[in-house]
Amino acid sequence: MNIKELAENIGLEKEEYLELVELFVETGKSDMDKLQSAIDEKNVEKVATASHSLKGASGNLGFEEIFEVAKKINDEALEGSLKGTPESAQVLKEKLNAIASLLLPDTNIYIK
Amino acid sequence: MEMKKILVADNHPLMLKYMTNLLEKRGHEVLTAQDGLSALDILNDFIPDIMFIDLIMPNIDGKKLCKIVRRMPALKHSYIVVLSAIAAEELEETANLAEIEADAYIAKGPFDKMGKHILAILNRSDQKASTGHPGEIIGLEDIHSRQITKELLSARRHSKGIMENIDEGIMEIACDARIVYVNSAAVSLSGISEEKLLASNFVNIFHEIQRQELRALLESNKPSLQVFTKDSPALLNGKELELRILPLKEEGRKSIVILKDVTEEKKRDVQIQRALKMETIGTLAGGIAHEFNNLLTGIQGNASLMLLNTVSADPDYKRLKNIEKMVQDGSTLTSQLLGYAREGKYQVRSINPNKLVENTSDTFGRTRKDIAVHKELAGDLFMVEADQGQIEQVLLNLYVNAADAMPGVGSLFLKTTNVTYKDIGTEHHRPKPGNYVKLVVTDTGNGMEEKTRKRIFDPFFTTKEIGQGTGLGLASAYGIIKAHGGYIDVESEKGKGSSFKIYLPAVKAVVRDQGTVIREEHLMGHKTILLVDDEESVREVSQELLETIGYNILTAKDGKEALEVYKKYRDTIDLVLLDMVMPNMGGSKVYDRLKEMNPGVKVLLSSGYSINGEATEIVARGCNGFIQKPFSFKDLSQEIKKILNNGQ
Ligand SMILES: Nc1ncnc2c1ncn2[C@@H]1O[C@H](COP(=O)(O)OP(=O)(O)OP(=O)(O)O)[C@@H](O)[C@H]1O
Numbered sequence: 001m002n003i004k005e006l007a008e009n010i011g012l013e014k015e016e017y018l019e020l021v022e023l024f025v026e027t028g029k030s031d032m033d034k035l036q037s038a039i040d041e042k043n044v045e046k047v048a049t050a051s052h053s054l055k056g057a058s059g060n061l062g063f064e065e066i067f068e069v070a071k072k073i074n075d076e077a078l079e080g081s082l083k084g085t086p087e088s089a090q091v092l093k094e095k096l097n098a099i100a101s102l103l104l105p106d107t108n109i110y111i112k
Numbered sequence: 113m114e115m116k117k118i119l120v121a122d123n124h125p126l127m128l129k130y131m132t133n134l135l136e137k138r139g140h141e142v143l144t145a146q147d148g149l150s151a152l153d154i155l156n157d158f159i160p161d162i163m164f165i166d167l168i169m170p171n172i173d174g175k176k177l178c179k180i181v182r183r184m185p186a187l188k189h190s191y192i193v194v195l196s197a198i199a200a201e202e203l204e205e206t207a208n209l210a211e212i213e214a215d216a217y218i219a220k221g222p223f224d225k226m227g228k229h230i231l232a233i234l235n236r237s238d239q240k241a242s243t244g245h246p247g248e249i250i251g252l253e254d255i256h257s258r259q260i261t262k263e264l265l266s267a268r269r270h271s272k273g274i275m276e277n278i279d280e281g282i283m284e285i286a287c288d289a290r291i292v293y294v295n296s297a298a299v300s301l302s303g304i305s306e307e308k309l310l311a312s313n314f315v316n317i318f319h320e321i322q323r324q325e326l327r328a329l330l331e332s333n334k335p336s337l338q339v340f341t342k343d344s345p346a347l348l349n350g351k352e353l354e355l356r357i358l359p360l361k362e363e364g365r366k367s368i369v370i371l372k373d374v375t376e377e378k379k380r381d382v383q384i385q386r387a388l389k390m391e392t393i394g395t396l397a398g399g400i401a402h403e404f405n406n407l408l409t410g411i412q413g414n415a416s417l418m419l420l421n422t423v424s425a426d427p428d429y430k431r432l433k434n435i436e437k438m439v440q441d442g443s444t445l446t447s448q449l450l451g452y453a454r455e456g457k458y459q460v461r462s463i464n465p466n467k468l469v470e471n472t473s474d475t476f477g478r479t480r481k482d483i484a485v486h487k488e489l490a491g492d493l494f495m496v497e498a499d500q501g502q503i504e505q506v507l508l509n510l511y512v513n514a515a516d517a518m519p520g521v522g523s524l525f526l527k528t529t530n531v532t533y534k535d536i537g538t539e540h541h542r543p544k545p546g547n548y549v550k551l552v553v554t555d556t557g558n559g560m561e562e563k564t565r566k567r568i569f570d571p572f573f574t575t576k577e578i579g580q581g582t583g584l585g586l587a588s589a590y591g592i593i594k595a596h597g598g599y600i601d602v603e604s605e606k607g608k609g610s611s612f613k614i615y616l617p618a619v620k621a622v623v624r625d626q627g628t629v630i631r632e633e634h635l636m637g638h639k640t641i642l643l644v645d646d647e648e649s650v651r652e653v654s655q656e657l658l659e660t661i662g663y664n665i666l667t668a669k670d671g672k673e674a675l676e677v678y679k680k681y682r683d684t685i686d687l688v689l690l691d692m693v694m695p696n697m698g699g700s701k702v703y704d705r706l707k708e709m710n711p712g713v714k715v716l717l718s719s720g721y722s723i724n725g726e727a728t729e730i731v732a733r734g735c736n737g738f739i740q741k742p743f744s745f746k747d748l749s750q751e752i753k754k755i756l757n758n759g760q
């Protein structure tokens with residue numbers, strides 16, 4: 001599927017779509033940082049906030065897989081659990097990186 | 113479609129960007145805000161036709177933002193659209209629908225679907241006047257499948273529940289000192305509604321004189337500050353508050369403020385302080401009274417001796433009588449001090465308090481005919497265990513004060529009732545459970561100001577001219593009532609009279625024999641008495657007194673000597689007159705040793721302190737009597753005779 005089709009899927013022009021994806025990856029990167037440090041600190045509330053942000057944005061742009069993983073983390077955190085979170089966070093990171101390399105090959109906003 | 117002014121408040125940049133693109137492309141004017149507080153800033157001079165508000169935002173969330181906006185008259189016609197995934201989730205549960213004051217809701221989801229709903233709303237907002245009532249939910253059917261469990265919601269409600277139910281007020285403050293969150297305790301402590309508190313300046317809710325300090329405090333941003341403590345509390349809404357300010361490290365320069373109401377606690381502290389002060393002064397007063405009574409005993413004794421050898425025609429006779437009279441006055445003074453020192457519980461017996469009121473009011477009524485005395489005495493009054501003389505003294509003190517407060521004319525109301533401890537005013541911290549007799553003395557005098565009222569039980573506090581009042585009347589009343597396990601309280605207002613209330617613990621009625629009356633004459637004896645006292649003057653004068661009336665006297669200057677003398681002459685000694693307070697070996701120990709030597713020993717205790725715990729205990733152990741210094745000639749001889757006559 002090419003970029004134009006992806007953009008049209010959610011009713012946007014290609015340029016605008018790319019602009020929003022870039023914003024998504026940027027904020028996603030900072031959300032991932034927050035998520036990572038929240039996991040290290042075992043701070044459930046912070047995990048919930050960061051995953052909520054990722055969930056909302058991925059839902060907006062129709063990134064279903066990211067949405068589902070972020071939602072899983074968020075739901076767990078709201079219940080006070082961080083059991084599956086480190087693994088899920090790893091999956092999230094990979095998917096975000098995949099989107100970045102696929103859709104924004106010219107940028108270098110990757111998540112380490 | 114005409115051009116609209118639009119405000120979008122959402123914390124996600126992606127959402128803001130998308131909305132801006134979408135709406136600007138169609139010719140609308142769009143402003144954006146990343147949190148509730150900046151939205152309010154924009155609303156200061158931007159009146160939007162439509163607002164899109166995200167529910168979950170930092171610094172005042174969407175729900176509260178709606179509430180505030182709804183109360184801003186300038187925004188009466190603005191159309192509010194709530195925009196949130198959470199909105200949809202919660203709205204599915206419908207529980208919070210009515211709480212959010214918006215005109216419409218759009219569930220967040222993929223941009224294509226959301227976009228359609230947003231544009232549809234734009235058209236609709238034209239026709240529909242803003243009502244302030246919850247509108248419909250749009251777009252639920254398009255939302256990603258979502259399994260919201262009950263637990264999820266209840267988990268959130270749990271922590272919310274804690275915040276809403278703790279006693280401490282909690283406020284969250286943004287870096288510019290504006291309030292972005294308050295719990296309900298904070299609302300009730302401040303007496304300001306949530307809508308008003310949110311977005312207003314934290315510093316300004318406090319008393320003017322404290323704002324400067326608070327401002328500096330917030331700006332310093334040091335970790336965990338507690339500058340407004342119980343000793344120097346912050347003033348808010350007539351309350352005294354302890355403030356703890358906790359800067360949040362992570363979120364910019366926000367702070368959490370914990371507010372604790374210490375008004376009640378401080379009141380209690382004052383009560384404790386007061387009790388301690390009374391205690392300290394009491395000890396001091398007792399000590400002075402003790403020394404003084406020893407001196408008075410010497411003076412009294414010498415005067416009595418001289419009187420024995422003086423005929424009434426002698427010019428010195430009157431002077432000596434005067435000395436005796438003044439010693440009596442001095443002794444009244446010290447007995448008031450001792451009363452205050454709470455060492456004055458002596459002859460305790462069950463009495464009907466009505467009788468005390470009758471006795472005293474009769475005496476008083478005869479001396480102050482200008483005052484009308486009204487009595488309202490309960491018929492079935494409980495008995496109390498009390499020292500009649502002392503309680504009468506308390507009542508007389510109250511009457512005299514009342515009379516002083518009503519120069520010329522006035523009424524005195526005396527009332528007795530049965531009450532329980534629950535009826536005792538709150539000023540007394542936890543009265544002991546049980547029944548009490550309440551004695552109320554009310555006057556129609558000029559009353560007291562708050563400032564005076566607070567100090568009247570302090571010893572030496574008086575508003576009377578020098579020479580008119582000693583300021584010991586109420587202090588001793590306080591001590592005496594306290595020593596009886598009771599409470600004394602006052603209610604008064606300037607110009608409106610005063611009402612003193614005394615509560616004495618009730619006992620089951622047991623009427624005891626009042627004791628035999630002894631004829632008022634010097635009672636001569638022919639027995640031997642061992643006189644033990646560390647004060648030489650007391651020893652000398654007592655010896656002379658007792659010898660005058662026919663007793664043989666042996667003396668000892670301390671406990672050790674007393675035991676030696678007793679050992680030698682135990683068969684001749686009929687009675688030991690024993691001072692309580694002596695250096696090295698006190699009266700109590702001496703008494704025990706004497707008792708060991710001779711279980712039948714007769715001992716009369718004497719002390720410059722009135723009977724206190726220790727003396728009472730010795731009497732309880734079998735000691736034959738107690739006499740308080742300064743003793744008059746008559747008292748001493750009566751007391752001795754009584755003991756010597758007993759059991760013979
Ligand atoms: N019934 C009352 N009405 C108005 N003020 C009173 C009343 N009773 C006491 N006071 C105030 O309390 C003060 C202290 O009373 P207290 O009986 O302890 O001492 P005093 O009457 O001044 O002196 P003393 O009783 O030793 O002669 C008084 O000086 C007076 O100001």
Ligand SMILES: [Mg+2]
Binds near residue numbers: 509512513581585586
């Ligand atoms: Mg007085």
